[in-house]
Amino acid sequence: xxxxxxxxxxxxxxxxxxxxxxxxxxxxxxxxxxxxxxxxxxxxxxxxxxxxxxxxxxxxxxxxxxxxxxxxxxxxxxxxxxxxxxxxxxxxxxxxxxxxxxxxxxxxxxxxxxxxxxxxxxxxxxxxxxxxxxxxxxxxxxxxxxxxxxxxxxxxxxxxxxxxxxxxxxxxxxxxxxxxxxxxxxxxxxxxxxxxxxxxxxxxxxxxxxxxxxxxxxxxxxxxxxxxx
Numbered sequence: 001x002x003x004x005x006x007x008x009x010x011x012x013x014x015x016x017x018x019x020x021x022x023x024x025x026x027x028x029x030x031x032x033x034x035x036x037x038x039x040x041x042x043x044x045x046x047x048x049x050x051x052x053x054x055x056x057x058x059x060x061x062x063x064x065x066x067x068x069x070x071x072x073x074x075x076x077x078x079x080x081x082x083x084x085x086x087x088x089x090x091x092x093x094x095x096x097x098x099x100x101x102x103x104x105x106x107x108x109x110x111x112x113x114x115x116x117x118x119x120x121x122x123x124x125x126x127x128x129x130x131x132x133x134x135x136x137x138x139x140x141x142x143x144x145x146x147x148x149x150x151x152x153x154x155x156x157x158x159x160x161x162x163x164x165x166x167x168x169x170x171x172x173x174x175x176x177x178x179x180x181x182x183x184x185x186x187x188x189x190x191x192x193x194x195x196x197x198x199x200x201x202x203x204x205x206x207x208x209x210x211x212x213x214x215x216x217x218x219x220x221x222x223x224x225x226x227x228x229x
Contacts, residue, residue: 037177050073
């Protein structure tokens with residue numbers, strides 16, 4: 001398999017991984033099971049859109065005009081107006097902003113990968129006559145790798161900050177009964193796929209750089225030219 005085919009197949013593979021990551025991240029963001037409880041607890045679960053409580057009273061939750069918090073409500077509902085300072089601490093708001101930013105950024109990564117896959121289908125017969133095109137493809141691959149790396153780092157920050165703060169006793173009640181929910185682990189999977197796509201694109205960029213460095217003579221394949229060098 002020549003370097004052109006290798007670079008193209010790697011780009012397509014990264015494109016598929018990134019698409020799956022975008023879907024998984026969107027599901028993780030949309031669901032409310034980032035942190036949840038087990039057993040008898042006044043806290044049920046919470047995500048970046050809403051939170052659920054089970055008759056949470058003053059000894060576990062801040063004072064409520066209604067005496068307790070019960071059921072599932074939007075985080076920005078009037079129901080939580082008096083306790084929003086407790087429900088949405090600074091670290092939680094920062095993580096929520098990052099999660100929101102990752103949605104369009106990961107989508108942009110997927111779109112650029114689609115463009116890179118299409119450009120990769122343009123296999124020039126003579127490298128010298130199409131060197132500018134190869135360099136353009138290489139730039140697109142490198143830019144895509146940088147975008148994926150940035151997105152991956154943002155995902156890691158989200159996971160780390162949420163994990164380090166979610167069990168703080170000053171936040172959700174009875175932290176000993178709380179655990180990370182499936183929404184968090186979906187984000188872990190999305191992060192792994194994004195970072196995998198980054199590594200794949202680094203490899204694809206290396207193959208594309210190798211292709212650009214090979215001077216191909218007419219009627220000779222890339223494998224033959226690599227063997228002659």
